[in-house]
Amino acid sequence: NAGVTQTPKFRVLKTGQSMTLLCAQDMNHEYMYWYRQDPGMGLRLIHYSVGEGTTAKGEVPDGYNVSRLKKQNFLLGLESAAPSQTSVYFCASSSPLSGAYNEQFFGPGTRLTVL
Amino acid sequence: SQKIEQNSEALNIQEGKTATLTCNYTNYSPAYLQWYRQDPGRGPVFLLLIRENEKEKRKERLKVTFDTTLKQSLFHITASQPADSATYLCALLIYNQGGKLIFGQGTELSVKP
Numbered sequence: 001n002a003g004v005t006q007t008p009k010f011r012v013l014k015t016g017q018s019m020t021l022l023c024a025q026d027m028n029h030e031y032m033y034w035y036r037q038d039p040g041m042g043l044r045l046i047h048y049s050v051g052e053g054t055t056a057k058g059e060v061p062d063g064y065n066v067s068r069l070k071k072q073n074f075l076l077g078l079e080s081a082a083p084s085q086t087s088v089y090f091c092a093s094s095s096p097l098s099g100a101y102n103e104q105f106f107g108p109g110t111r112l113t114v115l
Numbered sequence: 116s117q118k119i120e121q122n123s124e125a126l127n128i129q130e131g132k133t134a135t136l137t138c139n140y141t142n143y144s145p146a147y148l149q150w151y152r153q154d155p156g157r158g159p160v161f162l163l164l165i166r167e168n169e170k171e172k173r174k175e176r177l178k179v180t181f182d183t184t185l186k187q188s189l190f191h192i193t194a195s196q197p198a199d200s201a202t203y204l205c206a207l208l209i210y211n212q213g214g215k216l217i218f219g220q221g222t223e224l225s226v227k228p
Binding site: 004031033035040041042043044045048049050056058059090092094096102103104105106107108109 | 123149156157158159160161164204206208213214215216217218219220221
């Protein structure tokens, strides 16, 4: 049982390049989330999904797109990377059936640098 | 919009003492606050949840209290150990919105032997 996994762990991009971050969970969770974490800012929600084929915007969605084609996967895309998107990205998943009211399980993070 | 604030200053305490961390939130109901621990280079890990109708919750050496009048939750670690050193995050659950959480910026705790 791997929990939540993220690919890649590290990436360096040049301004204007595109990339996709992959998140996978094996807990059969309905909900999945993408956050970014910057020093002194805490975790900020980018996009989230309440089920396969559905996505919604979070606090800071600009410059990112997401897709949830399969229940276990949630992809985060950067179409044209900017230095302001340098950050650590975390994926998480949860279930509304959780006794802890949507306790979220986090992946190990992806450290992205945009030059 | 909802806001969560934690004391951004790092907290340094001696081993064996009780650490107390503060989390304040703007007016929101029903309020469910979650507490997470985050170690350097890793994702957060869930610790405890407290609901607005609960005054206190305990788990081993951890205790969380909730004061809805002050809009504040306190997180206590009793008999602290160096292994408790980490960043602690509180988060407000936004009800009926897909389990959305609004996180505070976290408080870094350092327990010295």
